[in-house]
Amino acid sequence: MPEPAWYEQQYNPRLSVPNFADFFQRWAQEAQQARQHLEYQTLPYGPGPKETLDLFPAPHSRALLVFIHGGYWRAFDKDDFSWIAPPLVRAGFSVAVINYALCPSVSIAEITEQCRRAVAWLYRAHPQPLIISGHSAGGHLTGEMFATPWADYGLPSRAIVGGISISGLFDLEPLIQVSFNSDLQLDAASARACSPAYKQPTVQAPLVLAVGALESDEFHRQSRLLKEAWPAICTEVIALPNCHHFNVLDALTDTNSPLWEPFLRL
Numbered sequence: 001m002p003e004p005a006w007y008e009q010q011y012n013p014r015l016s017v018p019n020f021a022d023f024f025q026r027w028a029q030e031a032q033q034a035r036q037h038l039e040y041q042t043l044p045y046g047p048g049p050k051e052t053l054d055l056f057p058a059p060h061s062r063a064l065l066v067f068i069h070g071g072y073w074r075a076f077d078k079d080d081f082s083w084i085a086p087p088l089v090r091a092g093f094s095v096a097v098i099n100y101a102l103c104p105s106v107s108i109a110e111i112t113e114q115c116r117r118a119v120a121w122l123y124r125a126h127p128q129p130l131i132i133s134g135h136s137a138g139g140h141l142t143g144e145m146f147a148t149p150w151a152d153y154g155l156p157s158r159a160i161v162g163g164i165s166i167s168g169l170f171d172l173e174p175l176i177q178v179s180f181n182s183d184l185q186l187d188a189a190s191a192r193a194c195s196p197a198y199k200q201p202t203v204q205a206p207l208v209l210a211v212g213a214l215e216s217d218e219f220h221r222q223s224r225l226l227k228e229a230w231p232a233i234c235t236e237v238i239a240l241p242n243c244h245h246f247n248v249l250d251a252l253t254d255t256n257s258p259l260w261e262p263f264l265r266l
Contacts, residue, residue, distance in 0.1 A: 007177035010218035013245035023246040030083035038086055045121035050101040051114055054078055055126070056085040061094040063129040063161065063263065066119060067252075068145075070136025070167075073111055074103040074183045087253045093131075096122055104183045108172070108194045112144045119145060119160075120153040131263055132163040135249045139168025143196030143226060146203045146233070163207040164259050166252060167219055167245055170197040170226040174218065197229045206262040207233045210251065212243030219245070 014020045040056045065088055069081045078099035085095040100114045123130060134142040142165040150159065172191040175181055192198060201207075207230065209223040220239070227234040238258050240251050251257040255264065 002177075004177050004179075007174055008179060010216045011175060011178050012180075013215070013219075016216065017244050017246055020246055024080070027080050027083060031080055032082070034082040034086050035079075038082075038089065040082070040085070043125075045098075045118040046114060048101060048114065050099050051117065052078070052099045053118055053122070054082060054085075054097045054099075055122075056082075056089050056095040056097075058089045058092050058094045060092065061128055062092040063131050064094045064096060064122065064126060065131045065133055066122060067095060067097045068100075068115055068132070068134035068138035068141045069097070070134065070138045071102075072180060072184070073108050073137045074180065084249075084253050088255070091255045093255075094126070094128070104185060107190070108184060108186070109190065112141060112194065115141050115145060116148055116153060119148075120150075120155055123155050123159050127159075129161040130159055132160055133165070133252060134168070135166045135252070136245065137169065139165035140170060140172070140194075140196065142207075143168055143170050144194070146201045146207055146230075147196050147199040149202055157204075160203045160205055162205045162263050163203070164210070164252065165207060165223075165226075166210045166248055166259075167212065167215060168209065168223060168226070169219075170222050170229075171195045197225045201230050201233055203233070205233065206235070208238065208259050208262060209234050209236070210238040210240055210248070210259055212245055212248035213239040213241050214244040215248070 040054050069076050078097045081097050088095050098118045100111050132142050132145045142163050172195050176186050211219050211223050223237040
């Protein structure tokens with residue numbers, strides 16, 4: 001087994017992107033501007049104080065993009081990611097940015113359940129085709145949404161028409177070795193239970209997997225692992241050129257990017 005320092009280098013993108021804080025600042029500023037200039041509602045989807053979402057409706061909406069933010073399940077807030085909405089709304093896609101409680105106050109399993117509640121609530125309240133998307137930890141949660149028995153939540157089998165997972169994590173066992181597992185509190189059993197790569201997909205719709213070309217070998221391996229586990233719905237891993245773990249998210253806002261090819265005919 002590699003040394004803990006190897007896992008840290010592979011799974012902590014801040015170590016390889018020196019100006020990572022600039023992206024956090026830009027996200028927050030552009031998100032605030034988006035909320036000032038775009039119609040939206042903040043809505044509760046569940047009983048917890050963090051179980052809210054921001055809904056940015058598009059006129060004559062083609063589909064509803066559900067976005068699940070990253071931050072290793074322990075950082076950020078929906079308010080940091082409103083900036084993804086304006087270009088997608090202009091392209092005819094409504095956008096819902098989900099909030100959820102963070103580790104260590106809750107487990108990754110509970111965060112997953114909150115996201116399921118959000119997706120189910122959105123479809124009941126605003127029924128239209130759903131595209132589930134997420135970045136980093138949100139990419140993992142996107143995978144978990146594709147392994148959810150949605151009939152148990154009252155959703156029809158075709159409610160979700162696709163997904164986009166960017167820099168997702170699908171086997172959580174390596175994270176037992178990282179320093180921030182003090183917040184995640186993963187052990188072998190919980191890591192396995194929260195790993196989409198060891199489950200079967202319940203959603204039979206295309207799931208696009210993407211990773212920045214400049215990301216670590218392990219981030220690339222994580223997406224390949226899910227492609228191999230779910231070949232019927234994950235047909236390729238898109239390596240986005242000149243992208244690291246933080247600027248790779250910009251591709252989601254560009255409907256001309258290869259991420260969007262399966263969905264533009266909705």
